[in-house]
Structure formats: structure tokens, C-alpha cells
């Protein structure tokens with residue numbers, strides 16, 4: 001069952017929620033570098049993190065991110081380990097040391113996780129809760145009431161599992177906003193200076209798992225109390241330019257290749273955002289045409305451009321669809337274990353023709369089986 005004349009590789013049909021698809025040109029360059037970097041003749045996996053080569057890669061990765069996102073000079077750009085999950089507890093350790101409670105938006109599985117882990121460190125306030133509504137919608141940012149004394153307010157810009165995305169960054173409030181952008185980082189332009197901190201792990205749009213990017217305003221860094229273990233103190237990583245202990249050299253190398261690809265091949269983040277919107281319009285358009293058979297999870301106003309979560313109204317068809325899609329070469333379409341159904345993740349490296357191919361396959365499957 002295929003309506004497309006194009007033959008796709010499994011990499012090109014990788015709709016996994018993460019680790020996700022990476023650009024083919026980046027994979028090929030990384031493949032060569034695993035054997036021998038053209039610049040050094042040594043495998044990237046054996047390059048010292050103290051080498052001049054790696055110092056240059058670190059400097060370039062930071063410079064490319066600063067250019068792509070227009071990051072103001074006063075923000076530190078850090079490459080850390082421990083995934084986005086370690087940020088869930090490091091953030092309150094570093095920034096919620098006073099008496100006042102930080103404010104959290106609970107809009108899905110990942111913001112709930114952030115809250116659960118932050119609560120192990122400090123008490124906090126939930127200022128909006130989407131749980132009673134099964135995480136189908138998001139708050140109007142302008143309506144969020146954050147106490148002026150809150151040390152920070154935290155939200156997740158794109159809920160990867162439910163497929164909910166804030167249309168734009170939350171407005172600058174009197175409090176510092178901290179955003180987990182793990183699943184939409186570098187997918188569109190973002191106003192960094194509207195946030196005190198942005199963090200994102202690499203394994204969606206940026207590279208392999210193992211490196212987490214943190215952009216932190218120096219005003220926020222200045223509030224960190226003394227006495228934290230050095231590895232858990234953001235200032236340590238800022239002071240050592242992300243080279244305090246052995247960093248994930250390979251992950252940072254691939255991240256650098258991806259930032260070059262974004263800059264040189266897709267027209268930066270504005271170009272990437274246009275492509276991502278086109279892809280999402282194609283898939284959601286098909287899902288809406290099939291609404292007799294398919295139910296999309298997110299309220300349409302909050303649909304994510306990155307992750308489309310849906311299920312067949314006849315639950316048995318979800319299973320059959322996943323099996324048929326797998327046979328047809330599509331990868332990673334099963335919904336998260338907490339929600340079931342189907343989830344198609346359209347990260348940066350998933351092309352518009354691949355999304356059109358998936359949409360055609362879905363329509364044909366429904367014609368044949370529903």
C-alpha cells in the first residue's frame with residue numbers, strides 16, 4: 001500500500017518521538033568522523049575533550065546557537081549531561097533557595113514529571129492544571145497569575161506525549177520564566193530574552209541523546225546560593241565553558257553539524273518553521289478529513305507542529321494500522337505507553353515529502369479498513 005512514487009529509506013520515514021530523525025547529510029558526516037575526522041585523522045570518539053579541535057567545536061556550537069536564536073550576550077550557553085530530567089531537580093536547587101514558591105504550569109506528562117521531581121527539592125505552586133481535562137488544551141498565557149515573589153515560573157513549550165504546543169513563547173512577566181523546550185527547540189524562532197532560562201535535550205531536533213542545552217540569563221545565575229555540589233551548580237559549567245568534567249564530545253560534535261545544516265541548508269529557524277508548519281498542515285488536514293474514523297487528542301487550537309497524537313475510534317484499528325505502517329517502512333509511530341494510539345513526530349529532519357507519504361498511507365489505510 002503506497003501512493004508515493006518516491007522510495008524512502010527507513011531513516012527518512014522515522015517518525016519516532018525521540019531519539020528522532022537526523023538529517024541524512026549530518027549522519028553521513030558523522031559516519032565518516034567515527035572512523036576518522038578529516039581535520040585530525042582521529043576518530044571523533046577518541047578525541048580528547050581538552051584538544052584544540054574540541055575547543056573549536058565547543059566555540060562553534062555556541063556561536064551557531066547564538067546566531068540561530070539571536071541569544072543575547074548576557075546568556076550563558078551550556079552543554080550538560082543528565083538529560084532534561086536532571087534539569088527538573090537542578091532548577092529548584094539552583095533557583096528556588098528562598099522562602100517563596102516557584103510557579104509551575106502542569107500541561108502534560110512532562111510538566112507533571114518536572115513538578116514531581118522539583119517537589120523532591122522544594123514546595124511549589126501549580127498555577128494551571130490540565131490534568132482534569134486529560135491534557136487536551138493549554139492555558140492562555142496572558143491569564144496566568146504568577147505571584148510577584150515567585151523565584152521563577154516553569155512551563156513546557158511542547159508536550160511531546162499529548163502533542164500540545166504553545167503557539168508562541170509565554171509573555172515576559174514580572175517573574176523569570178523557565179521553559180523546557182526539549183521537543184521543539186530549534187524548530188522555530190523563539191524570543192530567548194523573554195525567558196530567564198531555556199533548556200532542551202538534544203535527541204529530538206539537535207543530535208543524539210547525551211547532551212542537554214541550557215541557555216541561562218546571567219541575572220538568574222547570580223542568584224544561585226553557595227554550597228551546591230559543583231556538578232549540580234550551573235555556575236561551575238558556565239565558568240568551565242561546559243568542559244568541567246568530560247563532556248559528551250560526540251553529541252556536541254553532531255549538534256554542531258546540525259546547527260550548520262540549519263544555518264546553511266534550510267534558511268535558519270524562520271525557514272525551518274515554514275517547513276514545519278507545512279508538514280503539520282498536511283498531516284492534520286488528512287486527520288481532519290478522516291475524523292469519522294480518527295480522533296486527535298489535542299484540542300485543535302493547541303496542536304503541536306512536532307508531535308501529532310491520535311487514535312482510531314475503533315481501537316482495534318490502531319493496532320492494525322501500526323502493524324501495516326511498520327510493514328510499509330514507517331518507524332516509531334506507536335503512541336507513548338501512557339496514552340496508547342498513534343503518535344507521528346515531525347521533527348526538523350522529517351521531510352515534507354515523508355509527511356505527505358504518511359498522510360497518503362493513512363488515507364489509503366482508512367479507505368481499505370474503516
Ligand SMILES: Cc1ncc(COP(=O)(O)O)c(C=O)c1O
Nearest residue numbers: 083084085110160180182183201
Ligand atoms: C518535553 C520533554 N521534557 C523532558 C523529557 C525528558 O528528557 P530526558 O529523557 O532527556 O531526561 C522529555 C523526554 O522525551 C520531553 O519530551
